[in-house]
Structure formats: structure tokens, C-alpha cells
Amino acid sequence: MSREIDADLARIAEQEAALRFTRFDKSTAWELGCRLRAAARGASADGSGCRFLPS
Structure with missing residues (x-):
């Protein structure tokens, strides 16, 4: 293979190593x-616009 x-x-x-989740459950998936x-809609990426957040 080439050096590139x-x-x-x-x-x-x-x-991949840096982006591994220490835990991943339905709450993490929802967030x-x-x-x-x-982010795709160009809104705040804090998730505050998401409705019906699980408790």
C-alpha cells in the first residue's frame, strides 16, 4: 500500500479508538x-429541539 x-x-x-462509547443504551442513542x-438542520446541536425525550 502507499504511504498515503x-x-x-x-x-x-x-x-475509531477516540470515538468509542464507554456505554451505549437507548438514552445515548436518542441523544x-x-x-x-x-446538526443536519443547522440548529443547536445540544438536542434541545428534540421532542419526546425519554425520562
Whole structure:
């Protein structure tokens, strides 16, 4: 493989390690979905616009 591809793969591996959740449940999934939706809509990414949040 080329050095560029090797560097990209190393960067991806670092990102995967940094982005691992210590826990992931339905509440975490809901929060993540709300933040993704808010970011996609250009709104605040704090999830405050998401309705019907689970308690």
C-alpha cells in the first residue's frame, strides 16, 4: 500500500479508538440522534429541539 493509504488507515484507527462509547443504551442513542438531527438542520446541536425525550 502507499504511504498515503497507510497514513489514512492509521488516522481512521485513531478516530475509531477516540470515538468509542464507554456505554451505549437507548438514552445515548436518542441523544446522539437528536444531536445529529439538529446538526443536519443547522440548529443547536445540544438536542434541545428534540421532542419526546425519554425520562
